C-alpha cells in the first residue's frame with residue numbers, strides 16, 4: 752500500500768526531459784534483471800556525495816514521463832550536491848534559470864550541465880537550482896568532482912536530479928541505459944529503490 756501511494760505521488764509529480772526514438776526498452780529490462788550477463792558498458796558513479804543514499808523515483812522507460820527515455824530520476828532535496836558520474840569535459844551549462852513546474856512550458860527553464868566523455872558519449876545533469884552549476888563549458892571534470900546543486904528548474908514538479916546518457920550511433924543521438932557502481936556491484940538501477948554511493952575500495 753505504502754509503495755502504491757508512493758508510486759502514485761511520483762507519477763503525479765514527475766515529468767521532464769526529451770524523447771529518444773529507439774527506446775531499447777526490452778534490452779533495458781533484461782539488463783535490470785541481470786539476464787544479460789555479458790556487459791562491458793561503462794560503470795558510472797552515482798552522481799551524489801559518497802556515503803549518501805537517494806531514491807530512484809523513475810527508471811528507464813517507466814510508464815509515466817520516461818516512457819521513451821533512458822533516464823534516471825533521483826529524488827533530491829533542493830540544494831543537494833551533485834557530483835560527476837564520469838570523467839569528461841563540460842560542453843553545455845545553463846544556470847541562470849529560476850523557474851520550474853509541472854507543465855511543458857517550463858521545459859525551456861531547465862538549468863543543466865552536459866559532460867562529454869572520452870568515448871564520445873554525453874551525460875546530462877538536469878533541473879539544477881539557480882546558480883547551481885560550479886563548472887563552465889570547456890572545464891575538465893573528474894569522476895566524483897562536485898559540479899553543482901540540484902533543484903527543480905525546468906519541467907519538473909518536485910526537486911530531483913534527472914540523469915541521462917546519450918550515445919551517437921551513425922549520426923543519431925540516442926539515450927542509453929547505464930550501469931552504476933552500487934554496494935552490490937555494477938547495477939542498472941530500478942525505480943523505488945534506494946542506492947548508496949559507496950566507492951569501491953582502491
Ligand SMILES: [Zn+2]
Pocket residue numbers: 766767768809817822823824913914
Ligand atoms: Zn526525469
